[in-house]
């Protein structure tokens with residue numbers, strides 16, 4: 001019963017928000033921009049539908065076959081057991097591919113041993129597992145859905161890669177917006193966890209506050225950056241690398257000592 005109620009509320013919230021955006025665009029930027037928004041929306045709907053179909057047909061990914069884990073699939077947010085103030089603004093579950101993750105870490109050009117790593121919206125934990133193959137100081141995955149979090153815990157126990165270089169690893173069943181950042185230099189990973197600007201703004205405000213309290217180097221790796229404009233507008237962060245389907249930001253204080261190339 002709760003599931004149906006959540007799905008209905010979720011769908012209502014989603015379509016009401018899309019309609020609000022359409023009306024705002026029409027009013028502020030004219031019919032062309034509103035039309036482009038509708039076309040982009042139809043494209044996104046088709047992509048989601050296809051991903052969901054693929055996920056249904058899906059055999060476990062190569063990663064899961066290799067390690068006996070369960071990190072694959074595309075699970076719509078309306079089918080997740082989400083609760084709390086930010087449940088309606090959560091994105092669906094889909095894991096980062098190992099190849100994409102490795103190229104993002106390479107693009108950082110850091111020694112991971114100097115950094116903590118946090119995945120906000122860690123889902124079944126694939127990124128947390130992949131990050132253990134780098135010698136980060138510690139790795140944390142934060143996930144709102146209890147069922148995905150439990151799967152991530154089981155995956156962590158199963159993942160026995162001989163390439164493991166970090167053993168201080170935890171996954172927590174929490175809201176990303178309530179989790180304090182580590183005081184170390186940190187790499188923050190976001191694979192599009194939210195569906196609303198206001199949550200990205202709130203997360204960015206938390207990060208900026210933490211940076212003022214404890215000045216240090218912070219990277220934000222934002223994969224599939226649908227809501228990048230909040231980050232682009234930040235005065236505390238600047239673009240470090242533009243990649244295919246991702247953007248990496250670095251705090252401005254660190255960029256002053258090591259400018260981006």
Ligand SMILES: C[S@@+](CC[C@H](N)C(=O)[O-])C[C@H]1O[C@@H](n2cnc3c(N)ncnc32)[C@H](O)[C@@H]1O
Nearest residue numbers: 090094095096121122123143144175176191193
């Ligand atoms: C696209 S998946 C990314 C999974 C993982 N980071 C990866 O790249 O493989 C986004 C995840 O964010 C989670 N999420 C959404 N809102 C959240 C919130 N407020 N706090 C924590 N997790 C959240 C969703 O449940 C979903 O599992």
